Amino acid sequence: MIYEPSTIAVVIFFVFVGITLGISFWLGRKAQDSQGYFAAHGQIPWFVNGIAFAGDYLSAASFLGICGMIAFYGYDGFLYSIGYLAGWVVALFVVAEPMKRLGKFTFADALDAKFNSPGIKLAAGISTLAVSVFYLIPQMVGAGVLVQPLLGFDHWVGVVIVGVTVILIVVTAGMVSTTWVQFIKGSLLVVFSAILTVMILNRGFEVSTGEEATGLRTLSLPDDVLPAPGTGWELIEPSGPWIGTDFIRLQDAAGKVSVWTKHESNTMAGRQSFLLEAQALTETADDRILVNGEQKGSKKGEAELHAIGHVSKLPDGYEPGTPVGPLEFFSTLQESEVVLWGSKLLIEEDGSKTTVYFQKPTPGSQVLRPGEHPRFQGIRSAKFFDKLNFLSLMLALFCGTASLPHILIRYYTVKDAAAARKSTIVGIATIGFFYVLTLYLGLGAMTSGAMDVTDSNMAAPLLARSMSEWLFAAISAIAFTTVLGTVSGLILASAGAVTHDILTSYFKIEMDDSKKVRVAKIASVVVGTIAIVLGILFEGLNVSFLVGWAFSVAASANLPSLIMILFWKGVTKEGVISAVVVGMVSSLTWILLSADSMSKVFGFVGHEGFVPFGQPGIVTIPLGFLTLVTVSKMTAKEVAAT
Amino acid sequence: METRNARIGLILFFVYLALYGGFVFLSAFSPDTMEATPVAGVNVAILYGFFLIIAAVVLSLIYGLVCDGNDAPGSASPKADSTGDGEGSK
Numbered sequence: 053m054i055y056e057p058s059t060i061a062v063v064i065f066f067v068f069v070g071i072t073l074g075i076s077f078w079l080g081r082k083a084q085d086s087q088g089y090f091a092a093h094g095q096i097p098w099f100v101n102g103i104a105f106a107g108d109y110l111s112a113a114s115f116l117g118i119c120g121m122i123a124f125y126g127y128d129g130f131l132y133s134i135g136y137l138a139g140w141v142v143a144l145f146v147v148a149e150p151m152k153r154l155g156k157f158t159f160a161d162a163l164d165a166k167f168n169s170p171g172i173k174l175a176a177g178i179s180t181l182a183v184s185v186f187y188l189i190p191q192m193v194g195a196g197v198l199v200q201p202l203l204g205f206d207h208w209v210g211v212v213i214v215g216v217t218v219i220l221i222v223v224t225a226g227m228v229s230t231t232w233v234q235f236i237k238g239s240l241l242v243v244f245s246a247i248l249t250v251m252i253l254n255r256g257f258e259v260s261t262g263e264e265a266t267g268l269r270t271l272s273l274p275d276d277v278l279p280a281p282g283t284g285w286e287l288i289e290p291s292g293p294w295i296g297t298d299f300i301r302l303q304d305a306a307g308k309v310s311v312w313t314k315h316e317s318n319t320m321a322g323r324q325s326f327l328l329e330a331q332a333l334t335e336t337a338d339d340r341i342l343v344n345g346e347q348k349g350s351k352k353g354e355a356e357l358h359a360i361g362h363v364s365k366l367p368d369g370y371e372p373g374t375p376v377g378p379l380e381f382f383s384t385l386q387e388s389e390v391v392l393w394g395s396k397l398l399i400e401e402d403g404s405k406t407t408v409y410f411q412k413p414t415p416g417s418q419v420l421r422p423g424e425h426p427r428f429q430g431i432r433s434a435k436f437f438d439k440l441n442f443l444s445l446m447l448a449l450f451c452g453t454a455s456l457p458h459i460l461i462r463y464y465t466v467k468d469a470a471a472a473r474k475s476t477i478v479g480i481a482t483i484g485f486f487y488v489l490t491l492y493l494g495l496g497a498m499t500s501g502a503m504d505v506t507d508s509n510m511a512a513p514l515l516a517r518s519m520s521e522w523l524f525a526a527i528s529a530i531a532f533t534t535v536l537g538t539v540s541g542l543i544l545a546s547a548g549a550v551t552h553d554i555l556t557s558y559f560k561i562e563m564d565d566s567k568k569v570r571v572a573k574i575a576s577v578v579v580g581t582i583a584i585v586l587g588i589l590f591e592g593l594n595v596s597f598l599v600g601w602a603f604s605v606a607a608s609a610n611l612p613s614l615i616m617i618l619f620w621k622g623v624t625k626e627g628v629i630s631a632v633v634v635g636m637v638s639s640l641t642w643i644l645l646s647a648d649s650m651s652k653v654f655g656f657v658g659h660e661g662f663v664p665f666g667q668p669g670i671v672t673i674p675l676g677f678l679t680l681v682t683v684s685k686m687t688a689k690e691v692a693a694t
Numbered sequence: 695m696e697t698r699n700a701r702i703g704l705i706l707f708f709v710y711l712a713l714y715g716g717f718v719f720l721s722a723f724s725p726d727t728m729e730a731t732p733v734a735g736v737n738v739a740i741l742y743g744f745f746l747i748i749a750a751v752v753l754s755l756i757y758g759l760v761c762d763g764n765d766a767p768g769s770a771s772p773k774a775d776s777t778g779d780g781e782g783s784k
Contacts, residue, residue: 141710145703383735484747
């Protein structure tokens with residue numbers, strides 16, 4: 053049983069969240085005018101702002117998504133860590149100081165500083181909304197994921213709790229409290245992740261095989277005959293969706309059916325065949341959930357999926373359970389064998405759906421190399437488009453950070469460009485340290501024996517649970533406040549875009565200061581509600597994967613204008629508007645037409661999509677630059693001619 | 695944008711771009727190189743990944759040390775640029 057709420061966890065969780073909210077409300081009392089609400093009066097100390105950068109940026113995607121991806125596939129999740137941090141280099145070296153000098157409340161301010169054009173404000177405001185909503189989805193999914201095991205609630209309840217709490221924070225307080233929430237959670241996240249990493253190194257590695265250790269059986273096939281004679285098992289001939297699969301179904305003497313996969317290994321006695329038990333989760337046509345053919349549940353006669361994450365072989369010379377050093381951790385794993393898990397969905401004729409989760413014993417050297425996750429298959433593929441997909445994602449991660457509106461507005465909370473620079477340096481150091489830890493956390497979860505085979509996002513909290521219940525509660529609460537901090541920033545960025553860029557600057561609606569703040573609060577409620585709905589609809593998608601898309605949209609829509617305004621005198625307002633619109637629409641369209649969206653968003657499983665690869669950045673970022681230059685040159689001539 | 699800080703920033707940006715580009719292209723076009731274990735039994739993928747993270751921190755510290763306090767012509771207010779000759783066009 054993986055999910056079982058405990059009183060200690062619940063109490064610690066609510067204490068954490070309560071303190072965070074209390075601080076938030078107390079600090080938020082001071083921010084009553086728009087300068088205070090949107091930009092904290094520019095009075096946040098640079099060090100606090102730097103840690104708040106980390107708190108804002110290290111979202112559910114970083115903590116839950118990356119750790120989960122590493123825990124399930126190995127090194128590949130770390131590629132996100134590298135890309136996310138590299139993006140900060142662009143933010144510091146190119147964008148930070150000009151952003152601070154050019155803007156006031158929103159990212160659109162900086163784009164529009166030279167032109168004073170309502171059209172730019174509208175385009176940038178809509179782009180801010182699009183990117184923020186895209187980024188909000190994975191945060192809300194992460195919230196649902198967290199609350200499920202901790203409090204025993206359904207996914208949607210978690211999403212609603214986060215949504216309502218964040219709306220409360222943003223509506224009552226604004227940037228001052230959002231900053232302090234992000235500062236607190238950023239500090240706690242890094243400190244507790246470091247503690248967890250030390251515990252992982254101290255625990256070392258253990259071999260876990262067989263039914264006693266893992267709950268899963270292994271059957272030897274001495275003569276490579278199915279089923280092994282004299283064992284009482286009966287082979288079920290494949291039928292329906294089982295035909296053509298590698299799965300073997302066996303029935304025991306009591307009539308119970310189990311699913312297996314066949315493997316071979318070299319032993320002292322030569323090459324031997326054996327079967328490893330898989331796990332089957334079935335959703336029947338009449339909406340019952342079955343685990344390995346039995347009703348899902350913890351009562352007698354019911355069954356639960358077994359926790360996964362085991363080492364099946366360790367290198368000679370390593371004493372199991374011995375603490376390892378930071379580099380020895382990798383060199384030991386490199387020589388070990390880890391049981392990873394694959395999954396396959398089978399749909400029966402009666403409409404029932406069975407997902408088979410099967411064991412994949414994998415050499416450590418393979419776990420620690422890039423290119424094992426389907427998303428990164430381009431690395432080992434001979435196909436040109438697969439490689440292009442990988443390059444495209446890494447480009448989007450590199451360019452995306454400096455284009456994220458909720459990160460950019462944080463530059464307005466400090467007093468000057470020097471403070472903006474210093475706070476970014478603190479942010480990079482904090483975030484960099486955390487991303488180093490993600491590799492230990494992910495691989496520690498992979499070998500913890502505590503993971504949920506159905507949900508990669510739960511890897512980090514369940515790793516903590518494998519250490520202690522207290523740590524699990526603390527990590528879950530921090531992860532929850534992580535979601536709160538990031539979602540607050542996103543909603544605030546969206547509210548600023550609606551109030552400042554769209555209503556005031558484009559529609560010229562006259563508002564006094566208090567009305568501006570009131571309208572921003574209403575916008576926060578609306579955006580928060582949209583986020584809740586989307587968070588429920590997108591349950592089950594890896595949150596880091598979703599954030600990759602948000603980065604692509606941000607980089608395509610915002611970066612070309614931001615960079616060109618800083619480096620090219622020939623930019624015109626028409627060029628900026630066109631670049632933002634083309635970048636945003638092209639990247640969103642590309643994503644929606646990709647094979648990933650077809651299967652995971654629209655439900656057309658197996659559809660190849662209408663674009664050659666999933667990640668749009670390598671096409672749509674240059675397209676944004678090209679549009680800006682072309683339109684600027686065309687409109688510059690018009691001006692010259694008149 | 696021709697301030698001293700901006701020039702330093704651009705140089706450091708291109709240094710990091712070269713390092714990051716090297717990692718990405720090595721991963722994409724020579725994945726076997728990433729599997730080699732040159733130091734302490736740890737593979738190139740991990741060593742290069744950690745190096746990139748440390749390099750980002752080191753370069754940002756260098757930037758912080760060599761930059762001027764507030765190396766910007768004009769005021770901090772965006773409205774100061776409303777003449778159309780703002781920082782962005784310089």
